[in-house]
Amino acid sequence: MELLQFSALLSLLNLLLYHFPFFKFVYENINMGGMARIMLAACLFILVVVVNFFAFYLLIFLLRRVGQFLIGVFFALNGAAVYFILTYKIIIDDTMMANLFNTQYSEASAFFNVWMVVSILFLGVLPAAYVMAQRVNYGSWKRFGCTMGISLGVILVSIGCNTKNFLWVGEHDTELGGLVLPWSYVVNTCRMENAKARESQQEILLPDAKITNDEPSVMVLVIGESARRDHFSLYGYERCTNPLLSAQERLHTYLANSCNTYTMACTKSILEYKEENDLYEILPNYLYRNGVDVYWRTTNWGQPPVHIAHFQEKEYVRANCTCGDAQYDEALVCGLRELIESSDSSKVLVVLHTSTSHGPKYTEKYPKRFEVFTPVSDKVESVSRSNDQLINAYDNTIVYTDYLLNRVIEQLKEIEGRHTAMLYLSDHGESLGENDLFMHGVPMSIAPKEQIEIPFLLWTSDDWRTLKPVKEATQHHVFHTVMDFLSVESPVFDPEMDLFEP
Ligand SMILES: [Zn+2]
Known part of the structure; x- marks a missing residue:
């Protein structure tokens, strides 16, 4: 059989034998009506058929019998x-x-x-035996190039016609990804191995640092999630999304861009001393190793491995929240003052890693009383008509962020005998329908400004330290600014990247 025919047949078999659960899920969960429904269903159908065709053709052409054997194993699994x-x-x-x-x-x-046994025999072993036994005419490189080019074109066009509907795909990505065979177990095995490797990744240690004075100082570093700068009224947004922070004195705003568009890369950039591909000792680990009392509270994930005594994950933080809104990010700021006052160290760093503006379900990220902008919706059926309700929901997450940051500041103000500061910045921005893009994660080379322009705020309790008269900052300013505020001296300290005057 010609490879073209054979790959088409394999893709068809793969669709008929193994994708009933996938399309059943799509049918039961697709919630928009009319044309959008048909477009999305057609797009998913085309993607399942063509992507598998593409992959099978590629595998067999490049690996020949080994490729056929591999696909046979996939069919059996x-x-x-x-x-x-x-x-x-x-x-x-x-x-x-x-x-x-x-x-x-x-x-x-x-x-x-x-x-x-019966299912695995008829659905797995028999088709697998057929795939492995088939004699195939592999064809020329020219034909390979044409076939790959055309299928890639079809894939890109069907995605291009459906960018709006990918909000729905984003909402159901775990289920959809888990039902596409064989890629669910192939990709998720790789993800699991990757996560294991990340967990055990050895960081390159930085040279030892030393604390140069006993002046009690506390830095609270708040790492935001998907907050975009142009939706903060502090930066000129026409809606009042920062009612509380706008009234705070000693709050400085900086123009900043994120180093990337997804959480994992951005949190690494925020915590490392300069842009590096390798993993160097990150800020909390470095300060902890050199005598600073460090706390990390998170409702998010994706940070490089943190090695400190007080690492508090989502479940712990929520279980210990006494503020009443434990399922929201209020849990992160609840009891912050008590936490800091319980430390007997003169130098304290608290990192709060929030998840407040993470999409696509913005409406689930804030308590009802913060629903200032209405009506809200994050359902694709309403977004396909207009983005207004989605933007309302997103803006409410910014109003809630305003409240959370204000609570941090108010608690720091109550702490006596210590100089305190709060530094807040987002990991990256967020698209809300501009150019039909949603959420984030677009490759940096073509990323729209909505995904990289981030808020960057610095508040200080007193005049102990003077700020430089600069307007712009980068994510790498965090490392050096925090180090300086906590009076930590180190060979890697870069005064150029410090927002405080020496
Ligand atoms: Zn993020």
Whole structure:
């Protein structure tokens, strides 16, 4: 058989045998009507068929019999996967893969039954045997180039016609990704391995630092999530999204851009001493190792590994919140003053890693009483008509951010006998429908300004330190500014990147 025909047949088989759960999910959860519904369903159908065709063609052309063998193995595993998806209603994500690899034989054998054997035989083993046994005429490089080019074109066009609907895909990415076979278990096994590698990644230690005085000082570093600068009234937004912070004195605003458009890369940039591909000791680890009392509270994820005594994750932070709004980011700022006052160190750093403006479900990120702009919606069916309701919901997350930052400042003001400061910046921005783009993560080379222009605020309790008269900052200013405020002297300290006067 010609490779073109064979790959088309494989893609069709893959669709018919293994994608019933995927399209069942799409049918049950697609919530928009009319043309958008048809467009999205058609796009997903085309993507499943063409992307698999593309991948199968590529694998077999480049690896020949090995490629065929590999796809045969995928089909056999697909047979098992589809059985478990239908029988146990599971979604194959990275945690599911981690569970699978940690399962003992005794636990696994509990799943064993006749239907499983029959399903795996007919849906997996038989198709796999056919794939492996087929003789294929691989064709020329020229034909390979044409086929790859055309299929890539079809993929890009169908994505291009559906950018608006990708808000829906973003909302259901775990389920959709978990039901696309064989890529759910292939990609999620890689993700799991990647996460493991990241966890155990060794950072390159920086030269030792020393604290140069006993003057008690406290820095609260708040790392925001998906907050864009032009939706802060502090930066001239026509809506009043910063009613509380606008009334604060000693609050300085800086113009800043993020170093990237996704959380993992941006939090690394915020915490490292300069832009590096390698992982150098990050700010909290470095300060902790050199004698600063460091706390990290998070409702988010994606930061490089943190090695400090007080690392408080979402579950812990929420369980210990006594403020009443524990399911929101209020939990991060609840009891902040008590936390700081309980420290007997003269130098304290508290990092709060928030998730307040993370999409696409902005309406779930703030308590109802912060719903200042209405009507709100983050459902695709309303967004396909206009973005206004989505923007209302997003702006409410900024109003809530304003409240949270103000609570940090008010608590710091109550602390006696210590110089305090709060530094707030976002990891990256967010698209809200400009050029039909939503959320973030567009490659840096073509990223729109909405995804990289971030708010960067610095508040100080008193005149202990003077700020330089600069208007612009970068994410790398954080490392050096925090170090200086906590009087930490180090060979890597760069006075150029410090917002305080020496
Ligand atoms: Zn982020």
